[in-house]
Amino acid sequence: MADANEPVSVVGIPSRVEYTYSPGRATTRFLRAIEQKRLMGQRCTGCGKVYIPPRGACPRCGLPTDEEVELTDKGTVVSFTVVRVPSENIQLELPYAAGSILLDGADIPFQALLRDVEVADVRPGMRVQAVWVDDAELQPSFTNIKWFHPIDEPDVPFEKFQEHL
Amino acid sequence: MRDVAIVSYAQTPYQSSVSAQNEVEMLMPILSEAVEKSGIPRKEIGFTCSGSTDYLAGQSFSFVMAVDALGAWPPIRESHVEMDGAWALYESWVKIQTGEVDSALIFSFGRQSMGDLPSVLCLQLDPYVLQPLHPDGISLAALQARALLDAGKSSEREWAQIAVRSRADAKDNPDALVKGDADVDAFLAESCVASPLRPHTLPPVTDGAAAMVIAAGDLARRVSEKPVWIRGIDHRLDPHMPGVRDLTVSPSTAKATEKAGGAAGVEVAELHAPFAPQEVILRDAMGLGSDVKINPSGGPLAAHPMMVAGLARIGEAARQIWGGKAGRALAHATQGPCLQQNLVTILEAD
Numbered sequence: 236m237a238d239a240n241e242p243v244s245v246v247g248i249p250s251r252v253e254y255t256y257s258p259g260r261a262t263t264r265f266l267r268a269i270e271q272k273r274l275m276g277q278r279c280t281g282c283g284k285v286y287i288p289p290r291g292a293c294p295r296c297g298l299p300t301d302e303e304v305e306l307t308d309k310g311t312v313v314s315f316t317v318v319r320v321p322s323e324n325i326q327l328e329l330p331y332a333a334g335s336i337l338l339d340g341a342d343i344p345f346q347a348l349l350r351d352v353e354v355a356d357v358r359p360g361m362r363v364q365a366v367w368v369d370d371a372e373l374q375p376s377f378t379n380i381k382w383f384h385p386i387d388e389p390d391v392p393f394e395k396f397q398e399h400l
Numbered sequence: 401m402r403d404v405a406i407v408s409y410a411q412t413p414y415q416s417s418v419s420a421q422n423e424v425e426m427l428m429p430i431l432s433e434a435v436e437k438s439g440i441p442r443k444e445i446g447f448t449c450s451g452s453t454d455y456l457a458g459q460s461f462s463f464v465m466a467v468d469a470l471g472a473w474p475p476i477r478e479s480h481v482e483m484d485g486a487w488a489l490y491e492s493w494v495k496i497q498t499g500e501v502d503s504a505l506i507f508s509f510g511r512q513s514m515g516d517l518p519s520v521l522c523l524q525l526d527p528y529v530l531q532p533l534h535p536d537g538i539s540l541a542a543l544q545a546r547a548l549l550d551a552g553k554s555s556e557r558e559w560a561q562i563a564v565r566s567r568a569d570a571k572d573n574p575d576a577l578v579k580g581d582a583d584v585d586a587f588l589a590e591s592c593v594a595s596p597l598r599p600h601t602l603p604p605v606t607d608g609a610a611a612m613v614i615a616a617g618d619l620a621r622r623v624s625e626k627p628v629w630i631r632g633i634d635h636r637l638d639p640h641m642p643g644v645r646d647l648t649v650s651p652s653t654a655k656a657t658e659k660a661g662g663a664a665g666v667e668v669a670e671l672h673a674p675f676a677p678q679e680v681i682l683r684d685a686m687g688l689g690s691d692v693k694i695n696p697s698g699g700p701l702a703a704h705p706m707m708v709a710g711l712a713r714i715g716e717a718a719r720q721i722w723g724g725k726a727g728r729a730l731a732h733a734t735q736g737p738c739l740q741q742n743l744v745t746i747l748e749a750d
């Protein structure tokens with residue numbers, strides 16, 4: 236028996252709440268397209284910016300992004316980081332690079348792994364392309380893209396993507 | 401005190417599930433509608449405040465994602481309360497009182513259908529001695545209802561009558577979810593969900609959003625033909641632990657009503673009683689006479705979007721004034737277990 240006056244420092248209170256998540260119209264269209272190995276962005280009806288993955292609104296204008304725009308799976312690394320510290324959530328061999336990738340025709344970058352390249356060679360402006368899972372494994376998920384890897388195209392100058400960092 | 405008026409209000413049609421839409425998609429049309437109706441250009445609205453809780457979507461920072469619907473560029477003055485949108489209105493009213501801004505956009509949203517609200521509401525309870533017992537939102541309301549019966553202050557028949565009235569009034573509200581002709585005896589033949597609460601006494605699972613624009617005196621007069629003046633607004637609370645309270649009364653509601661200006665002369669009252677028995681407690685605390693029309697919108701039994709239903713009471717009361725149905729109206733919002741927190745607003749036409 237603990238001393239009655241000893242402060243209680245730990246209590247266990249199991250709790251569980253379950254949710255059925257639904258991502259909304261815009262993201263649903265994106266996920267249905269990526270299931271077909273296509274990358275669908277959406278253009279703002281106000282400022283013309285193209286968002287991918289889309290959430291249905293242009294945060295700049297507060298307007299719906301109703302126009303669908305199909306993009307290629309090629310893009311440019313606009314920024315990157317190299318992960319060197321292990322974490323229990325990371326299954327990858329260290330060090331590895333992750334980048335902000337601006338797809339051709341898009342106005343905002345998204346984050347993805349960068350592989351098939353030495354981390355020392357990763358640089359802003361580097362041209363990359365998506366590496367997809369096998370067709371049999373395609374599902375309505377962004378994980379259909381395993382990572383991006385370099386392609387044999389000249390680097391894009393900083394001025395061309397500085398607005399999209 | 402600066403005079404402050406509601407100059408516009410918009411809400412989604414309430415649905416049992418809007419699973420096709422995310423929060424931003426649900427919000428954009430009503431934000432545009434409220435801003436457009438206000439007559440104040442979006443970029444000139446001085447302050448924006450929202451009320452919501454991430455527990456509904458089970459998604460952290462979903463309230464920040466909702467800002468995508470605003471077009472917040474160049475950066476705007478923006479705030480959020482982890483409370484019903486009625487409290488976002490309260491913060492906005494205070495902001496206008498400081499003199500820093502002359503107008504505010506208030507909004508709130510909830511997609512309750514994605515989770516299990518009664519279980520989510522359990523998480524707002526004391527974590528050491530109450531939450532481990534898992535009293536959910538319905539069980540706590542049932543305890544309160546039972547206390548009312550035991551005290552001889554109400555009856556199951558009275559609750560069924562409230563539900564019948566709510567559904568009948570909701571027929572005239574295109575946004576309401578549960579509406580139609582119903583029968584007291586048929587309701588009383590239902591079996592209990594949590595004794596003594598039967599299904600008709602419970603708020604329906606509801607998804608939806610609402611938005612409102614308020615403005616200070618001169619601006620309100622300039623942009624609106626019929627500003628609805630907020631004559632008083634007051635928020636009071638009872639202790640968090642239901643066990644230390646007499647659940648059959650609501651002293652915080654009585655105090656908030658008094659401080660907001662009192663119920664005298666009120667023709668219409670929109671009461672946020674998520675469970676039918678709670679309406680009896682609120683009417684009693686406010687001293688509402690039998691001549692006061694209660695919940696002409698159908699009230700929370702007709703649509704209860706969590707985090708929105710309180711703001712919706714204020715919006716629906718304003719609609720009564722805009723529609724010429726009342727010159728003075730009372731709107732009430734609640735939050736917390738068993739009517740713990742209560743906010744009362746008194747609205748008037750010019």
Ligand SMILES: [Zn+2]
Nearest residue numbers: 279282293296
């Ligand atoms: Zn835009």
